Amino acid sequence: MRSEFIRIYKSVHTWTGIVAGMALFVAFYAGAITIFKEPLARWAAPPSAMHGSAIPLNEAPVLIVRTLQEQPAAAKDFRLHLKAAEHLPQGISWQVSAEGADDHDHSSARHYVASLEADGGVRVDEAHPSGLADFIDTLHRVVGLPYDTDPNRWIMGIIAGLYALALVSGVIVLLPSLVKDFFALRVSKNLKRMWLDAHNVVGIVSLPFHIVMALTAIVFAYHDGFYFIQDKLIHDGKWSTAFQGRGSSAAPAIPRDPAAMLPPADLLASAQALSPTFEATSLQYLNATGPRAAVRVWGHDPTAHSPRFVGGFVAVDPYSGKIMSADFLPGHQNLPNAIVGSFFALHFGTYGGTPVQWMYFLLGLAGAWLFYGGNLLWVETRRIKAARASDAIGLPPEQRRDVRWMAAATVGVCLGAVCAISLTIVAAKWLHGRVEDLNAWHQGIYYAVFFAALVWAFQRGAARSAVHLLWLAAAFTFAIPATSLLAWLLPSLGMWTHGSAAALGVDATALAGGLGFVWLALATTRRVMHGPGDSVWSVQSEKS
Amino acid sequence: MNTFTLIGLLTSLLGSLAIYLASPNQRWLAVPWPARAARPAGILLLAAGLVALLQALQPAAGSFVFVHWLMLLFVLLPYLGALLDSRRKTRS
Known part of the structure; x- marks a missing residue:
């Protein structure tokens, strides 16, 4: 292939990746967690008499008939859960959506549960299920935006389109060296080579996964439009x-x-x-x-x-x-x-059970790393190196402003989202019963931490803030199992620890995630303090 | 987990490992495994893994599991190789 074509595709890959990369990081990180949406919902569900057990099937007909006598509006759409789980209601449940709410936005819906009382009567209660897992799912669906509405989905669709373009152009750029460099991940002093290999290994090997994600995301974004066109052209309206x-x-x-x-x-x-x-x-x-x-x-x-x-x-x-x-x-x-x-x-990932959920979780995290690593590569490619190694120790050259800003934005957005998601998960237990609208607090906490991290990254520079935010991510992520442990040791705090494997799995995964962030924080500290000074990833560079 | 699923995943893991270790770009060993023997063995193990998965799952689901497992393994193996390689270099 002619080198000028490769250059054009490289340019397309770079700019589509830069524009969409950070939004895709949030979508993939939140998406990896959303794979375990049900365990997270179970972890976050407070103990309740209305939840946690399924009614015997032989009692269900009486409950249904009596509930519909008392609440005829429920007949439109109600559910009977057959399995017992911490977040699932005992009896039958239904939702009443807010006037004018989007079909996909359930954040404003009111939830009701009907159960049989000892005297055979029906008791109807309004339930207030935790919106934590749904909120993280929303972050995944609309690339970090707060509500799953049509305009936000269209924005997500544009990002998904850029993502598809980045995939195609990236493969074309890589074709000439694909076979020779397959599996190559060379760790050496050539950092650009290392980041390129690290980016390519994930991008090429998991390409089918990413193609499916990009194409389905475009369909999810514009499916109402597709149905409309289909109706007009095929079904005559x-x-x-x-x-x-x-x-x-x-x-x-x-x-x-x-x-x-x-x-x-x-x-x-x-x-x-x-x-x-x-x-x-x-x-x-x-x-x-x-x-x-x-x-x-x-x-x-x-x-x-x-x-x-x-x-x-x-x-x-x-x-x-x-x-x-x-x-x-x-x-x-x-x-x-x-x-x-x-x-x-x-x-x-709705096949193959739990093993496939773990595969998707790890491939999702690898996808988040693909976009983060792409930005690192962009920054490294534009690094202004000292003429001699000894110069880098004394007064390193000043790095370009756009490179410093891109590095700060990458750190602020990506690590900000990580910190924000962990803290909003922790809030599910600490704030339950202490605030009126916990679901609004989940959103508030997420965006407060996210924007604070972004401001911090620009204020303190990419190098220092990366270390700070990685330690913060570790602390907030460790706080997830620590909260459960504290709740178990001190029941007077009013929190809870569920003993199910699903709920404990959330704590165990967060513990492993916290250890991962500690490892990254230590490695980043070494790089920032002792690495070459002629880079935005050095404190020496920030002094200049 | 279904026994055939477990066998399928383990066999595919061994197949992927054989293919990775036969690559000149592998970083686990000082010298790659001989490609002439390791690659066909890896492919056979992968085929056996797919067959085992298809005993437990319907064709579409079994193929999806197989492909995603391979993608994950072929991402993880080079990263683990790089980690091992850099540790060896730090020690020496």
């Missing part, structure tokens, strides 16, 4: 009205009697008959008293991929037990649905 017509126009004046619905055990048996390996986790009742009532039996199939983050489902008619749709049933989709579903599964 009648697609959405066809769906509306099903539920509303033929609605009878008298609602159907929920007592006539089949018991949940029968609905589960219908799903099980269709797929013996399917493991149901919840039943979602939609328009339960309407003419087109449906129950989605949600769950996982350990042998197959699931088309959604929370699994897949089979839709059953709750009055007849007839299967309405198996389009989203893991392992039993037709070919077109299985292909579309596989893209979702490849983005969410």
